[in-house]
Amino acid sequence: TQLLEQSPQFLSIQEGENLTVYCNSSSVFSSLQWYRQEPGEGPVLLVTVVTGGEVKKLKRLTFQFGDARKDSSLHITAAQPGDTGLYLCAGAYAGGTSYGKLTFGQGTILTVHP
């Protein structure tokens, strides 16, 4: 069974603070995605990382992929109320049984207070 552990489950912070969300697995990913989801809507893709050690930046968001491709992190600098939402990591495992399948973490509910 391929499991993706995401932490923390909840984050409540003040505007301007920094935060990091972690995503870990015992299995190797062929790729890993980070999504953000608003209530009642579908997840919106933020980034895809493929190469071990890869770092991608999207404005105030920094995504890292572990060297062994088993873990990833999302760091937000100077959080704003507009960052509030559910953040999901999702991994794709290589292999014939993985067609079209992403394995999702449980998600991190982020609340940024003004």
Add this chain to the structure above:
Amino acid sequence: KAGVTQTPRYLIKTRGQQVTLSCSPISGHRSVSWYQQTPGQGLQFLFEYFSETQRNKGNFPGRFSGRQFSNSRSEMNVSTLELGDSALYLCASSSQTGSSLKEQFFGPGTRLTVL
């Protein structure tokens, strides 16, 4: 390009009924996956279709089925609905053809409530 569309957005059914949900992928995407999202279990993979063939299936009972048409549009069906089937059903499409999935793009979902 238009995104993934799902219809209907909301559905209310009673136990024992059946339901059909529809998904139109991004133009050119031939892979369509379905997921169930609940507060307790998060997002769980139901199945994936590519060129009208189911290539992968998650751990759900046979009451959950799907199909894909030649234009890549997909439907999923749930028969003999149970209260526990209440969830947000998400469809995602991808341009990947092989097993090395890189990214999927999700629709807005269909909120199914079973009474």
